[in-house]
Amino acid sequence: MxxxxxxxxxxxxxxxxxxxxxxxxxxxxxxxxxxxxxxxxxxxxxxPYAVIGMLVVYCLKGVNFQSPANWLPAAIAIVCIVMLHYWKSNTLLSIGGGTVIYMFLVQAVF
Amino acid sequence: MKENNRPLELNPGTFLESPDTASRQVLKKALTAAFPHTIPVLTGFTFLGIAYGILMDSKGYGVGWTFLMSLFAFAGSAQYVAITFLTSVFNPLYALLMTLMINARHLFYGLSLLDKYKNMGRLKPYLIFGLCDETFSIVCSAEPPAGVNKKWFVFFITLLDHCYWVLGSVLGGLLGSMIFFNTQGLDFVLTALFVVIFLEQWKSQKNHKPAIIGVLCSAICLLVFGPGNFIIPSMAAILLVLTLLRKQLAEEDGK
Incomplete structure (x- = not known):
């Protein structure tokens, strides 16, 4: 203290x-x-629509383009979330799936 | 005597008509309806809360302080930044101004929910107090199923999110630095939550301009001002563009 x-x-x-x-x-x-x-x-x-857009950008503020590891995991995960969500329309599945893919990418790939 | 007794006679309809005095049944229904919406937040807040508690503990602030901060301040990013106020020279005014800057985005949440929270009765002060990013985004998009009291539905979303944060951070403070598994990247769950809510709103609206304005203004400001200072310029830019396009957007909305 x-x-x-x-x-x-x-x-x-x-x-x-x-x-x-x-x-x-x-x-x-x-x-x-x-x-x-x-x-x-x-x-x-x-x-409300503009603010949620701003929140998405706010969450991604740590992303930069200095190396693929800094943006590719988030980009891939978001693309997967969009596809999952348009396919199944299941909120928890989209969020869970996207998070698992992101964790796999940052822990095992990049 | 007869006259006096009359107002005390209760029938099931009374509860529905006076939503501030809810029966157990009404509460249970609202809680059951609210919980599934908060599951992503449960995941995200448990993890981020634990990380916060561990960090506070590592700076010599025990679980009691973590509990107080999470219970009363209840503002994730501001609390993380507040660790720097707690570990440098005592400067309360600076702490207040920095918090105002970091949390300025909450001003937009209030503006967005003026109408929705108009008739929330005595629950309203707590609903506004607990209006964090995650609660805001859920309240924005989730509608209670038929037969579920709307006020209590919103109340339980707010309360559950608040509890997750307090419990998560207390857990972190108690555990210290014991880690069960590799949690790297788990915080992405909140990003995923916002992305999904963005998609839900996108699908529900014909006019995508406000959403696009929000993303573009923020992205441009992020590039120009950098990650530390872009929220307030973004808010100004969004307000400016929405104001300039008011006539057009209001017409497209059919109003």
């Missing part, structure tokens, strides 16, 4: 506060208008 228990507690509070602010702010700012702003309603409709 680098910090004292008191300091640690304060850091935990700060991380909690930062997270809580980002999660609650939109609800605090926009929920109380009974007649919701048309622009916010529009964003609420289109944002």
């Amino acid at each position: 680098t910090l004292t228990p008191g300091q640690t507690l304060i850091i935990i509070c700060m991380v909690t506060l930062g997270t809580v602010i980002t999660r609650f702010l939109p609800f605090i700012l926009f929920q109380n208008n009974k007649n919701q702003n048309a622009y916010i309603t529009y964003l609420g409709k289109v944002l």
Whole structure:
């Protein structure tokens, strides 16, 4: 432990506060208008699709093209997930299959 | 006397009409419906949580601290970064600002769920508190089957994900560095979860432009700003493009 228990507690509070602010702010700012702003309603409709796209990229942020080992396992696994999902449409199968393929590739191949 | 007794008479319909007082049956149904959706998260959070607990332990922060952090902060990436706050000079303001930056993407989750969470009653504060990446993506795409209370369905998805994270990290803190098998690459399960949810949304929508905008803006920002700093520019870019295309997208949506 680098910090004292008191300091640690304060850091935990700060991380909690930062997270809580980002999660609650939109609800605090926009929920109380009974007649919701048309622009916010529009964003609420289109944002979920854009945000999931952003999350996929966020998860892949460690990928780079310096060597095949840095991008090929993820690329192969994602292609497999897409194929599995269009074939069987089974969420758990697609996620499990993709993960197993990825683990095999990073552990045994690359 | 008669008048006073009347409101206390309960019939099965009462529970359905006042969703905040749910019967065991309603809860059980919602939990059973919610659990399968959270299985990928169970896998991912157990593993990532264990890794987090081990890391905290290796820095001299015992399982009690790990428990507190995971229970209250409940933000994976911010907690990993917070290890650097715990192992350097005490600077609470820096910790707060960094957390705000890392978690800025949560602002979009709230904006996306304003409508869905509008009538969540007294469960709402907890649902917002527990709105992590994984819970958000499941809530976005999963609909409860007919006959399952929607509020409790969302509640159990949130609660289960929260529990997995807390239990996983506590387990890591207790185990220290005992490792059972080669887990390299297991964290990909969360990437796979997001990819599948992306595909589900893709199949459910005719208009793919918002999804494409999200991927392209983020990918371009990742290339330009690098992995450490691209989320906030991505959010700005997505907002800008969606705003510029509002008329077109709103028309295509039929509204």
